[in-house]
Amino acid sequence: MTLLSVQNLHAYYRTEAYGISRTVRAVDGVSFDLFPNEIYGVAGESSCGKTTLIKVISGSIKHPLKAFEGSVNYNFGDYKVDMLQISQSELRRNVRWKRISYVMQGSMSVLNPVRKVIKTFEDIVDTHEHITDKNEFLQRTRTHVNRLGLPTDVLNAYPHQLSGGMRQRVAIALATVFQPALIIADEPTTALDVVVQRGVLHMIKDIQATSNNTVLLVTHDMAVHANVADRVMIMYAGRIAEEAPTESIFNAPLHPYTQHLINSLPVIGEKSTKASLKGSPPNLADPPSGCRFHPRCPYVMDECRTVAPDLISVKERHRVACHLVKEGSQ
Amino acid sequence: MSANEKLLDVQHVTVEFHIGGLLAGTLLTAVNDVSFSLESDKPEIFTLAGESGSGKTTLSRLLLRDLEPTRGKVLFEGRDVSTIRKRSEFIEFMKQVQPVFQNPFDTFSPLRRVDAYLFDTVKNFGMASNRRDATRIVDDALRKVGLSLDEVRQRYPHELSGGQIQRVSVARALISEPKLVLADEPVSMVDASLRMEIVNLFKKLRDEQGVSVVYITHDLATAYYISDRIGIMLRGYIVELGPVEDVLERPAHPYTQLLKESVPEPAPEKRESWAKHIELGTTEVKEYGRIGCKFAGRCPQVMDICREADPPDVQVGRQTVKCYLYAEHVEKPQAGAQP
Numbered sequence: 001m002t003l004l005s006v007q008n009l010h011a012y013y014r015t016e017a018y019g020i021s022r023t024v025r026a027v028d029g030v031s032f033d034l035f036p037n038e039i040y041g042v043a044g045e046s047s048c049g050k051t052t053l054i055k056v057i058s059g060s061i062k063h064p065l066k067a068f069e070g071s072v073n074y075n076f077g078d079y080k081v082d083m084l085q086i087s088q089s090e091l092r093r094n095v096r097w098k099r100i101s102y103v104m105q106g107s108m109s110v111l112n113p114v115r116k117v118i119k120t121f122e123d124i125v126d127t128h129e130h131i132t133d134k135n136e137f138l139q140r141t142r143t144h145v146n147r148l149g150l151p152t153d154v155l156n157a158y159p160h161q162l163s164g165g166m167r168q169r170v171a172i173a174l175a176t177v178f179q180p181a182l183i184i185a186d187e188p189t190t191a192l193d194v195v196v197q198r199g200v201l202h203m204i205k206d207i208q209a210t211s212n213n214t215v216l217l218v219t220h221d222m223a224v225h226a227n228v229a230d231r232v233m234i235m236y237a238g239r240i241a242e243e244a245p246t247e248s249i250f251n252a253p254l255h256p257y258t259q260h261l262i263n264s265l266p267v268i269g270e271k272s273t274k275a276s277l278k279g280s281p282p283n284l285a286d287p288p289s290g291c292r293f294h295p296r297c298p299y300v301m302d303e304c305r306t307v308a309p310d311l312i313s314v315k316e317r318h319r320v321a322c323h324l325v326k327e328g329s330q
Numbered sequence: 331m332s333a334n335e336k337l338l339d340v341q342h343v344t345v346e347f348h349i350g351g352l353l354a355g356t357l358l359t360a361v362n363d364v365s366f367s368l369e370s371d372k373p374e375i376f377t378l379a380g381e382s383g384s385g386k387t388t389l390s391r392l393l394l395r396d397l398e399p400t401r402g403k404v405l406f407e408g409r410d411v412s413t414i415r416k417r418s419e420f421i422e423f424m425k426q427v428q429p430v431f432q433n434p435f436d437t438f439s440p441l442r443r444v445d446a447y448l449f450d451t452v453k454n455f456g457m458a459s460n461r462r463d464a465t466r467i468v469d470d471a472l473r474k475v476g477l478s479l480d481e482v483r484q485r486y487p488h489e490l491s492g493g494q495i496q497r498v499s500v501a502r503a504l505i506s507e508p509k510l511v512l513a514d515e516p517v518s519m520v521d522a523s524l525r526m527e528i529v530n531l532f533k534k535l536r537d538e539q540g541v542s543v544v545y546i547t548h549d550l551a552t553a554y555y556i557s558d559r560i561g562i563m564l565r566g567y568i569v570e571l572g573p574v575e576d577v578l579e580r581p582a583h584p585y586t587q588l589l590k591e592s593v594p595e596p597a598p599e600k601r602e603s604w605a606k607h608i609e610l611g612t613t614e615v616k617e618y619g620r621i622g623c624k625f626a627g628r629c630p631q632v633m634d635i636c637r638e639a640d641p642p643d644v645q646v647g648r649q650t651v652k653c654y655l656y657a658e659h660v661e662k663p664q665a666g667a668q669p
Contacts (some may be wrong), residue, residue: 264523
């Protein structure tokens with residue numbers, strides 16, 4: 001059973017001004033499945049389409065973003081949703097926060113700076129199920145927060161009184177009040193230091209392990225994926241370059257871009273010179289022809305300049321889009 | 331200038347900020363009794379690492395003379411920088427010490443062409459009397475970072491990639507041929523595939539141009555990769571200082587041990603040790619206000635004495651460690667020694 005099935009998704013930003021139209025192909029032919037009870041990592045540089053992908057699958061499609069092709073289907077067991085067709089009111093009533101929730105990068109902008117944390121909880125719970133018994137709500141929130149390992153007094157604090165790591169953990173607590181089936185975490189630890197990052201990621205892993213839901217973890221930090229994710233997808237310029245279980249991605253990467261990402265990571269205890277890729281990330285308004293990685297690829301062939309490689313399965317659960325790799329081969 | 335004069339000598343510097351109201355405020359010590367120095371005859375990359383709120387940025391502002399220390403002195407080539415008063419002297423100081431900032435897209439105005447900043451710097455430092463000389467100086471600086479004036483002339487920031495524009499930012503700092511470059515998180519906003527290009531650039535500057543670099547970061551992996559010495563900061567103190575190989579391969583201070591252990595390794599088979607549970611500090615103000623060692627609340631090897639007075643600096647191998655664990659004989663501190 002799949003929780004989410006994305007098929008051949010094309011989502012573009014199309015703007016038109018004074019008769020000149022411009023299309024940014026942020027997500028260009030992406031297909032993948034999410035299963036219940038897994039942590040799925042999405043990696044890629046800035047402007048590779050990670051955030052656009054999240055916007056589409058969480059139903060936040062607003063002009064100028066538009067899904068031109070493909071499908072995004074959820075299956076929550078008793079309840080099925082076609083994300084590209086659903087009405088806004090239905091989305092708000094039954095899907096958002098109850099079945100899909102979202103942990104954002106800047107926790108400071110999630111929490112209202114002039115309201116105590118408990119009030120933010122109240123706002124969220126009240127929108128979805130009208131609070132009738134205030135004491136029962138307080139009790140439930142306290143239990144929820146304690147279960148996640150946070151002290152009860154954070155509820156009576158203002159956001160500025162909490163440290164960055166604590167704020168981010170409060171944001172995660174907010175995202176899990178209704179036990180959603182899917183938690184989307186977009187760069188949840190980017191602004192934090194390593195010790196706090198470790199604490200926050202432990203919390204996400206614990207929540208996933210106890211409630212058996214699915215976490216979609218987006219971060220550009222490959223070392224985080226190595227320690228947290230079950231499967232990893234590498235995006236490059238709006239397309240999937242490679243998707244595989246974490247062990248395969250790190251121990252046997254097949255795409256030259258994945259290989260570079262992993263080999264260029266500095267490691268404590270090793271001082272050899274690490275190279276960086278030549279060139280710069282492509283402009284998605286005018287992407288390169290053929291394989292989008294070809295201007296920067298060290299193994300570029302003639303075929304790469306004209307024909308875009310298909311995403312093929314090489315092994316069970318290992319897919320890669322590169323002309324160097326042939327179907328079924330290693 | 332005598333032969334054994336230090337390039338930069340920070341002596342027992344303390345910075346206190348008053349936060350809160352006029353009467354009911356509290357004193358926050360952002361930098362607490364910090365000392366370190368850089369030699370003038372041997373260019374090196376010195377890293378200051380620590381979590382957010384550890385005082386790294388306050389310390390860098392001190393070194394740029396953007397802030398005056400409450401106590402202590404910062405000496406640059408033997409001269410106390412707080413005695414610089416005249417504008418001409420300050421320009422001379424700025425020529426020697428140049429900053430590189432975190433986000434290159436914030437450093438440059440999006441409505442201004444980037445080469446204008448380079449020419450402005452030449453003009454502000456009075457380094458050229460005519461346009462042709464200025465062009466030559468700018469082009470030289472850009473070549474040091476692997477660019478040329480033709481590549482950036484008339485370009486706006488959005489027309490360059492993150493790596494390119496950060497290199498322009500470094501080139502701008504190099505125009506006045508400084509002896510010291512202060513880089514505050516220079517790679518954290520740069521894309522992963524371009525990050526190593528900036529990091530390698532600092533190495534090249536040290537080896538080929540003889541520029542010393544103070545590299546401020548929270549990323550221990552890149553710090554290990556480029557630096558010669560490292561100082562680990564915690565809540566205003568430098569808790570451990572020494573050659574980077576010693577400090578990060580065999581950390582002595584419990585905090586450094588925790589930091590090193592928390593760096594996620596890009597190896598899925600080593601997940602187990604990283605997944606061990608840790609305790610986090612709740613609020614920053616609580617830790618800053620703590621008497622004695624600031625790490626006492628989270629330290630697995632905490633002793634009674636740690637909560638009573640600041641630990642001494644102890645030499646352990648080639649490292650200087652601020653911890654009671656390594657003190658020869660632990661003496662009971664006098665009552666009232668600490669406020």
